Amino acid sequence: MHPYEMYQLLVARAEDRLVKIRPGSLYHAVVRLADRGLLAEVGRDREGNRPERTTYSLTEAGRTALVDWVETRLSVPTNEYPEFPVAVAQMHNLPEGEVVQVLDRRLVALRAELDFHGELIAAHTAIELHEPYWLDTRYQHAMLAAQIHWIEQLLDDLRSGRLVWQDPQHQVDHAETGRHDISDIAHEGASA
Known part of the structure; x- marks a missing residue:
């Protein structure tokens, strides 16, 4: 070839x-x-x-x-360093309304991608393509569905008030209040 x-x-x-x-x-x-x-x-x-x-x-x-x-x-599981979790870790720097707005936009894009993968699965099934050749499509479909579910829950928590959001201008600097202790725990878990 x-x-x-x-x-x-x-x-x-x-x-x-x-x-x-x-x-x-x-x-x-x-x-x-x-x-x-x-x-x-x-x-x-x-x-x-x-x-x-x-x-x-x-x-x-x-x-x-x-x-x-x-x-x-x-x-062997490896951290592939996707950008979305980094953005999630930093979204406290945005006002709540903006977080809701950008996550709503992400949901639209993710649902379109989920639909596309659903169509691929249907097409592969219709032509009876041997399933091991398209397991990646099933995996991506499942990962998209999981991310959509997580974002929907987060948005529901924000909209209902279950998750209290602080205005970024009024946040306390957590660097001195224990956040570093969490990273110590994370590093210990990674080396275990």
């Missing part, structure tokens, strides 16, 4: 929603993998006036590296 064909396949499978993919970067990544012996050049061809295309296949070393990578990512 040549790099542009790989790119087209990734887009057709909607895997460009998992990783940012650009044809040029993919081409350079393929060359680096070939240089490391993880891919092997199996042929070159040219159609008309188009540039020559190099076709690659996975080597045995490449297959081993792939299996090792997948097994590690599936078995």
Whole structure:
């Protein structure tokens, strides 16, 4: 398979929603993998006036590296440092009304994304695509649903008054009132 064909396949499978993919970067990544012996050049061809295309296949070393990578990512939890939890940790810096407004906007976007993944699941099911090929879609659907549920609960707590919000201008600096004790606990838990 040549790099542009790989790119087209990734887009057709909607895997460009998992990783940012650009044809040029993919081409350079393929060359680096070939240089490391993880891919092997199996042929070159040219159609008309188009540039020559190099076709690659996975080597045995490449297959081993792939299996090792997948097994590690599936078995070892890692913090991927997504931006949303950082924003949640800092949203106390916004007035309550603004928090509600921006989270409402996020919900609209998340629900659209959830609908898209629901449509993908329905399409995969309709064509009887072997389920292991689209488990990532089910996972993303579940994660989106969980985030939507969490935000809906938070908004309900804010709107009902169960969660009391302080105006950012009247907040106490918690750096001296024990917040650092929480980080000590978090670091102890991470090293256990």
